[in-house]
Amino acid sequence: MRNLSLLLIFLLTVFTSADEHQIDKRQAGTTIRKWAQNTVYYYFDSSLTTAQQTLANRVMKSIIQPSTCISFVVNATARNRVKIVSDPTIDFCESSNVGCKGGEQTITMGAKCKYVSN
Secondary structure (H helix, E strand, O other), X not given: OHHHHHHHHHHHHOOOOOOOEEEOOOOOOEEEOOOHHHEEEEEEOOXXXXXXXXXXXXXXXXXXXXXXXXXXXXXOOOOOEEEEEEOOOOOOEEOOOOOXXXXXXXXXXXXXXXXXXX
């Protein structure tokens, strides 16, 4: 199950559809904004190794994109974007956001975030 952490964090971060909606059940009225045109702009921080970049690209382009309506486009200057960083002090992958919060959002790849299960 730990091998799916990168895939799951991407799915939570890029949760997408055409409109905003309100989630009320067990949450204090959380508004989830969707990514415009189902496109997630992203870029890699210099802290990522080539292997981490390859893994993230594999998850986005070979697993999520073909199976969903979400597209991933590299763009470090887009108004709304995801910055993918590395932090060896955490074990797996983390993101504090679900959906598009506006501006730059961060997904952190931890030390054990190395594999994707098919």
